[in-house]
Amino acid sequence: MSGANPLDFISEYWIDAWQRSVLTLDVLRQRGNIYLEHSARNAPHVLKFKAELVRDGRTLPRPVNYALVRIVPTEGPETDPTLRPFVVVDPRAGHGPGIGGMKQDSEIGVAMAAGHPCYFIGFLPKPEPGQTIEDVCVAEAAFLEEVAKLHPQSEGKPAVIANCQAGWQIMMMAALNPELTGPIVLAGSPLSYWAGVRGKNPMRYLGGVLGGTWMTALAGDIGKGIFDGANLVANFESLNPANTYWEKGYGVYSKIDTEAPRFLDFETWWGSPVLLNAEEMQWIADNLFVGNKLSSGGLRSSNGVRIDLRNIKSPIVVFCSWGDNITPPQQALGWISDLYDDETEIVANGQTIVYTTHQTIGHLGIFVSGKVATKEHAEFANCMDMIDLVPPGLYEAVITEVEPDTANPELIKGKYLFRLEARTMADIRAFGGNDEADDRRFATAARVSDVNLGLYRTVVQPFVRAAVTDETAELTRSLHPSRLRFATFSDRNPFMQPIDEMAQWVRANRAPVSPDNPLTVMETVVSTAMTTWLDGFRAGRDAMTEALFLSTYGAPVLQALTGFGPGVASAQPHIERDLAREAVAAATRGQLEEQFELGGLTEAAVRGLIYIRMKAKSVDERGFSMIWAIRGLRPASERMHLADMKKLMRTQYLLLRLDEERAIKAIPKLLPDDREARREILDLLRKVLEAQGALTDEETERLRLVEGLFDVATLPLTKKKEISPPSLQSPLAMAPVAHETKH
Known part of the structure; x- marks a missing residue:
């Protein structure tokens, strides 16, 4: 603040507040114009890429x-x-x-x-x-x-x-x-x-509190077979009234000199609701949201x-x-x-x-x-x-x-x-x-939804469809608050037309308030109080919604009427057994039984690598980066395809899970007689293992075991080695041509 008069802070604040008000109205005007322009496009989107x-x-x-x-x-x-x-x-x-x-x-x-x-x-x-x-x-x-x-x-x-x-x-x-x-x-x-937890996630209760999906059908009928996506936008906004009705607008007003571009970018997407066929939305509501x-x-x-x-x-x-x-x-x-x-x-x-x-x-x-x-x-x-x-x-x-x-x-x-x-x-x-009681409640709500939807379609739907025309449906969509609030502040509104010139003058004569102005501090306090009040309203509303859902659909009489009374099997959603899938799994296990001693040096190396790391139950990108570096040494035409690498890794992992001892003991049967090739693969194996840092004692012990199975003289591991891609044409580079297979 400046000036000798101790009350100068009042005029300073009100000048700034008036200027921010004009600039905020101008941002809303721009938002409205963008909305109208965006809506007029055949394929509106907010992609920033060509x-x-x-x-x-x-x-x-x-x-x-x-x-x-x-x-x-x-x-x-x-x-x-x-x-x-x-x-x-x-x-x-x-x-x-x-x-x-x-x-x-x-x-x-x-x-x-x-x-x-x-x-x-x-x-x-x-x-x-x-x-x-x-x-x-x-x-x-x-x-x-x-x-x-x-x-x-x-x-x-x-x-x-x-x-x-x-x-x-x-x-x-x-x-x-x-x-x-x-x-x-x-x-x-x-x-x-x-799914959810008590005291949170209120959106999952919405279908039950509204009596099911009959209102979705009503909205589709009012739209003449079209469901307005603006209704979904409104549902999202209702979850956080503090942000919807205060924080978003106040955020622009309080930081008007910097916040406008970000706000307009986001609102361009947020303010462009699309349409769905009523049948699409009904399917979603019946089978997913409630069902x-x-x-x-x-x-x-x-x-x-x-x-x-x-x-x-x-x-x-x-x-x-x-x-x-x-x-x-x-x-x-x-x-x-x-x-x-x-x-x-x-x-x-x-x-x-x-x-x-x-x-x-x-x-x-x-x-x-x-x-x-x-x-x-x-x-x-x-x-x-x-x-x-x-x-x-x-x-x-x-x-x-x-x-x-x-x-x-x-x-x-x-x-x-x-x-x-x-x-x-x-x-x-x-x-x-x-818990089981909650699942029964949701299952009861789904059954009630089916009943109410059937009643609506039988009793009410014929009258609604007879009364709705294409013109009334379009008018209803245009008057939806999620659209109307954008269009109202556009240049189509004659009261907004002077705002552009006023905003230009304000920008040329901008006089922002000092951050330590007492009224600015008071404004922040009021804003916080408003947010706190709206958050309290939300918490109370959500608690009441949850209590209403739990008490209504937990009523024993209603559960009995809908088929979920005492003695009825669990209502917990769980997929049923698939005998065909189980048969395939059994056949896969049978095929694995034949692969313990099938393969060559590459299979032995991958099996040893997975065995050493299995107890850690953790892997990071460094080990894979080293494998990729080793693989990159081969010409592109000679590298193992990613799909084949994936099959190799999974097969060796499943063999170890099926019978770890048998899988490890079979490694010598996979190895060629070439000791130099064995030494070479062990060197590369160490590089991959050390890429993640020093090995644990258990991993070191497992590495020694694998080295013994490879039956070559090895150098002791050091705590720290310089990691660099090797210059060897190694089988760990995932060559597509298998090495000699021994049985």
Whole structure:
């Protein structure tokens, strides 16, 4: 503050407050104009990258409003055609497409920075007539086939990053087409909709409190067969009234000199709701939101094929956050315990599941935050081949900063170390979840929903459909608050037209208030009080919602009427046994019995490597970087294909799990008589092992055992060696031609 008058701080504050008010109105005016311009486009999106159309879903035999585009590199490193392509799929959950590539530090941006060709699956604002969820899954399968055809030089199948709603849709597609995808990254994607913990996750109660999905049908009828995605946007906003009704607006007002560009970028995406066919939304509400049928195998395709997530053979990476109130970790990970009782079942099924949890980031931050993109998503992109190669099982991805004393930092990409640690089903259950009583409540709510939906369709629906016209449906959509609040502040409103000139004058004469102005401090206090009050309102509302749900659907009489009374089998969602799958697993075990003594020097080396590391139950990117460096010594035409490496690693791992003692004792039978070749492979084995730092005592002991099985003179290990790719043409370089096999 300046000036001799002690009351000058009042005028200083009010001048600044008036200027901020004008500038905030101007930002809202710009937002409204952007909304109108954006809505008028045929294919509105918020991608910051140049893209070219590859496949239009409207031309498919079963037309959909989806499209596949290729991201065209315009700056940064050139993409490498030998690297696996990445496909980012945006959620069609009310908002328009492009959030996965809104800025340079994004899912698309970090994948391209790692040299991967990138593609994007987006959608148009309006669905095709008669379009269904299954049609979209068929289209996504066609898109991935197209991507694979465009990259014949790539060793790995396309990696798919699926955000929020796109996650469960891609999982359905992959369950029906398991041969199409490489690793699947599920970012904030719900798959187990009943899961959660008491006192949190209020969104899972919404369907039951509203009496089921009859209101979804009503909304579709009012829309003349179209469901307005703005309703989904409103549901998201209702979860955090403090942010919706105060913090977002006040954040712009209080930091108007710096916040406007970020605000406008985000609101361009947030304020562009899209439409769904009523049938699509009804399917989602009945089968997922309330029915919770995906993870329990309760869904079938139109030709009767059960959608079983256990069919997916490519690695599944789950990225969730404790700060996410839309898809909490229980909903993102609960499907694992719905499918498997024990982690050994995951291994037997040949599935690799990796999860990681963020401590604070919110739902949208999982795929919007630049900090998340440059850490978690960048590490996923850099280490995708490692994830693809690890043996089947359940893992947690642990991402830590590289410390000054970290061993062999030259083998680490970027400033973070990516590590996979083996986990058990107990770790998944430790996240919390429903007990048997809660599952009965949700099952009761699902049954009540079916009854209410049937009553609505019988008694009310004919009258609603008779009363609604195309004109009234369009008017209803245009007057939705999620659209009206944008259009109201645009230049279409004559009262907003003077704001532009006023804002220009204010910017030319800007006089920001001093940060120590007493009224500025008071303003901050008032803002905090408003946020606290709205948070208190939310907490009370959520507690009342939970109590209403628990008491209503926990009533013994209602449970008995819906078939979930005493004596009824468990209502817990769990997939049923699959005898055909069990037969395949038994046949696989039989085939493994014949492979203990099958192979050569490469199989012996990989078996020894896995044996030495098995007790650690942890692996990080440095060991894989060394394997990749060794592999890179061979000409490209002579390297083992990634798919063959994956098969080799998994076979040797399963042999060790089946009978570790027998597998180790069989190693000498795999070795050639050439002692120099044995020595060479042991040298390289040490380099791979030492890449992660000093070995533990147990690992050292196991290494000595393996050395003894190789029967060559060895040099003692040192605590620290310089790690550099060897110049030898070693079998550990994963040559496609097998060495001499001994039986």
